[in-house]
Amino acid sequence: MEEFKNSNQDLINTTLPVGGEGVIAPNLITKADPANNDKYNTVYFQRPKVLFFDVNETLLDLNVMKRSIGAALGDRPELMSLWFTTMLQYSLVTTVANQYQDFGIIGAAALIMVAHKNGITITDKQAKDAVAAILSLPAHPEVKEALLLLKKEGFKLVAFTNSSNKAVETQLKYAGIHDLFDDVLSIEDVGKFKPHVDTYNWAARKMGLKSNDCMLIAAHGWDVAGANWAGWQTAFVSRPGQQLFPLANLPEINEENILSVAHKLISIRFQ
Numbered sequence: 001m002e003e004f005k006n007s008n009q010d011l012i013n014t015t016l017p018v019g020g021e022g023v024i025a026p027n028l029i030t031k032a033d034p035a036n037n038d039k040y041n042t043v044y045f046q047r048p049k050v051l052f053f054d055v056n057e058t059l060l061d062l063n064v065m066k067r068s069i070g071a072a073l074g075d076r077p078e079l080m081s082l083w084f085t086t087m088l089q090y091s092l093v094t095t096v097a098n099q100y101q102d103f104g105i106i107g108a109a110a111l112i113m114v115a116h117k118n119g120i121t122i123t124d125k126q127a128k129d130a131v132a133a134i135l136s137l138p139a140h141p142e143v144k145e146a147l148l149l150l151k152k153e154g155f156k157l158v159a160f161t162n163s164s165n166k167a168v169e170t171q172l173k174y175a176g177i178h179d180l181f182d183d184v185l186s187i188e189d190v191g192k193f194k195p196h197v198d199t200y201n202w203a204a205r206k207m208g209l210k211s212n213d214c215m216l217i218a219a220h221g222w223d224v225a226g227a228n229w230a231g232w233q234t235a236f237v238s239r240p241g242q243q244l245f246p247l248a249n250l251p252e253i254n255e256e257n258i259l260s261v262a263h264k265l266i267s268i269r270f271q
Contacts (some may be wrong), residue, residue: 045252047270048215048233050207051150052185054194055161055168058219058237059258060137060175072111072130074120081241086110088222091162091193100191103162107131135167139175142259147180149262159184160203160216162193183207195226204232215252217261221245235261 053059062080070077087103087110094101108127115122147157158181161168165186172178187193190202204214211231218224219237225248227234235253236244244251255261 045233045268045270046212048155049209049213050156050158050182050215051265052158052160052203052214052216052227052232053181053258054216054218054220054223055159055163055171056134056137057239057242058217059139059143059159059177060171061140062137064137065133068130068133069111072122072126073115073118076118076120079114079118083107083111083114086114092196095192095196100188102164102167102188103193104128104131104134104164104167107134134163135170136174137171139177140257142257143175144177144180146258146262147177149259150265151180153266155265156182158182158203158207160194161185162187164188195222195229197226197230200227200230200232204230217253217258221248224248224251235265237261 056062062084065084066077066080069080069083073079073083087107090110090113091103091106094106108124108131111127111130112122112124115127150157159168159172161184163171163186165184165188168184168186169178172181172184178184185203185206187199190199192198194200200214200216201211204211207214212233214227215233215235216224216227217235217237218227219239219242221236221242221244224234224236225245228249228251234251235255236242236251237258238254238256244254253261253264255264
């Protein structure tokens with residue numbers, strides 16, 4: 001089966017083999033804007049049956065974490081980014097090695113690693129207390145309005161996260177958006193972290209969907225790439241500092257926040 005063409009080509013309308021199975025990719029046509037290769041126009045694509053939302057940073061504002069992690073690291077909030085990427089790195093290490101650990105436990109271990117690398121002394125308790133701030137993050141200002149708008153337009157909404165089941169329930173309730181979702185999925189139930197292809201295939205099966213019925217909305221290039229390679233449609237939320245992975249296909253939607261994604265979804269001419 002022919003692979004997806006590279007994202008910088010003028011025309012995309014192919015299929016994608018995923019995990020040994022022939023998965024039909026979204027039937028979409030995209031055209032590059034000759035004035036800017038980073039911009040493109042989606043002419044049409046299939047209406048997703050479910051919108052899956054990443055949670056941390058996509059829906060929830062990590063600035064509280066920046067203060068908490070920065071304080072634990074000797075008042076160096078600039079190390080927040082290093083901590084977050086280290087946590088993601090070792091979540092993937094555990095996935096590849098078939099050794100699942102709770103995302104919060106990995107986060108505390110990553111914090112200790114970053115501290116030691118920078119000559120900072122931190123105890124296990126201090127690390128766990130600092131990482132616990134992830135349970136009390138506010139939603140980004142536009143998120144609730146966007147979710148309400150999408151529900152009004154008939155979209156089914158699912159939160160889909162690397163956080164544990166208990167953690168994501170606490171997070172969404174604290175942020176005041178838990179009841180806006182039709183379902184909440186944690187990779188804890190599959191024992192592998194996104195962007196492993198099995199997580200997306202599992203989430204699609206869990207909702208009774210084919211891959212091309214799903215759309216992931218996320219602020220992480222690695223998450224968008226993983227979903228795309230699993231045959232999902234994708235929307236990238238370009239939060240400050242976040243980038244798409246240049247070796248992956250372009251997402252169907254690329255907007256600066258969730259509300260802009262919602263408006264784009266509502267305005268699109270679906271097949």
